[in-house]
Amino acid sequence: MALSVKGITKQIRSRKIVDQVSFEVKKGEVFGLLGPNGAGKTTIIRMIVSLMKRTSGEIFINGKSLDKDFKGALNEIGAIVENPEFYPYMTGYQNLVHYKRMSRKPVSEERLWEVAKLVKLEDALKQKVKTYSLGMRQRLGVAQAILHQPSLLILDEPTNGLDPQGIREFRGYLRELAGSGVSVLVSSHLLSEMELMCDRYAIIEKGKLIHIETMAETTTVKQDDRRDILFATDDSESAKQTVEKQLHFPVSIVDDTRILVSAAYKDAAVINATLVGSGCNVYEIHFEKKTLEDRFLELTNHTTGEENQ
Ligand SMILES: Nc1ncnc2c1ncn2[C@@H]1O[C@H](COP(=O)(O)OP(=O)(O)OP(=O)(O)O)[C@@H](O)[C@H]1O
Ligand SMILES: [Mg+2]
Missing domain, CATH: 3.40.50.300 (P-loop containing nucleotide triphosphate hydrolases)
Structure with missing residues (x-):
């Protein structure tokens, strides 16, 4: 040591x-x-x-x-x-x-x-x-x-x-x-x-x-980590309806082609399959990386003051 x-x-x-x-x-x-x-x-x-x-x-x-x-x-x-x-x-x-x-x-x-x-x-x-x-x-x-x-x-x-x-x-x-x-x-x-x-x-x-x-x-993202997963498709409205109706995950629309689904990492595959299965092309899936700041907040229940730097 x-x-x-x-x-x-x-x-x-x-x-x-x-x-x-x-x-x-x-x-x-x-x-x-x-x-x-x-x-x-x-x-x-x-x-x-x-x-x-x-x-x-x-x-x-x-x-x-x-x-x-x-x-x-x-x-x-x-x-x-x-x-x-x-x-x-x-x-x-x-x-x-x-x-x-x-x-x-x-x-x-x-x-x-x-x-x-x-x-x-x-x-x-x-x-x-x-x-x-x-x-x-x-x-x-x-x-x-x-x-x-x-x-x-x-x-x-x-x-x-x-x-x-x-x-x-x-x-x-x-x-x-x-x-x-x-x-x-x-x-x-x-x-x-x-x-x-x-x-x-x-x-x-x-x-x-x-x-x-x-x-x-x-x-490192773990299977059960829950966050907003970004999906880029052809049409946000129909993608949102598909995910909400078939899987019951909350969805918000970012713009015409991109939605954010609040789910766990392991759910990304089934969301993708469901979208594709209902005729919705998926071009991009993005799972936001966990930051040290997220972890710090979890561990300390504090604000970091980073925004003031
Ligand atoms: N010689 C000293 N006498 C009394 N208190 C002290 C002394 N040195 C440090 N402290 C106190 O001990 C605490 C820890 O101080 P320290 O400087 O180690 O913090 P720090 O984590 O380095 O903070 P910073 O990020 O501001 O540098 C503070 O509350 C400080 O006021
Ligand atoms: Mg110091």
Whole structure:
């Protein structure tokens, strides 16, 4: 395991801002910590990177205990917790060299360029950091965090302030990193973004971990999942009548050719057969994919606030 968090708690005065949280991150996995503002995500991350003391619980990074082998465990981590700080008047290269010198492990010149290439900054490395866009700074932050080849990269809200293109590219680097065997722990309250980024995730609410599952489990449609199934036919009116009369599923009309039938996934086949059987050509069947947001709402009975982003 790249990371094992075992029952960690942070109590401040009488309040538990993180309460008995346990989870594991596997090798090469992108794992998400999801939850609304104030849920405790940053606090969990600060305890893992030892910027904050735990009240109780244990943390193992690549099998090394933070309590018993502090230096060894920390060597396994690369992190961007607060905004990474750089010297704006130095070039990207000079900044990385600076970090390379401060690194707890020796870092070769070759490794520096390998990392620059991975985050697609090789060409910009000779520019001063003050000329960098936010996205480039973010990438330099990742480069700096992975210079010493950590087994676990930790990122707290890494895409804050990035534009859609920047976020998309960022996902690409994370995937590449994960592909090369680095595990990633990433926090966010942006569900649509996490859906595309993570292999597995935990939902944190009011300091407690309430659920863990894989993104595949979340978004894969199950036989009994009920939603609006779209059918494209020649004529919506006759299609609606056929489905309502013969199968008694509620139908709404989208336009001249498309209807929405409220039914389970497994009913789609019989609806299709019924339509075709009564002379109604079917050109398209679309079953809307379940999103992480749908799942989040199911699990938390909350609104996500995503619409305000
Ligand atoms: N040092 C502290 N002293 C007292 N309360 C704190 C401290 N640090 C965090 N908290 C409280 O703990 C809760 C969790 O905060 P945390 O920053 O971990 O949330 P978060 O999930 O990262 O939220 P966000 O999405 O806004 O970043 C909040 O209610 C916060 O006010
Ligand atoms: Mg936070």
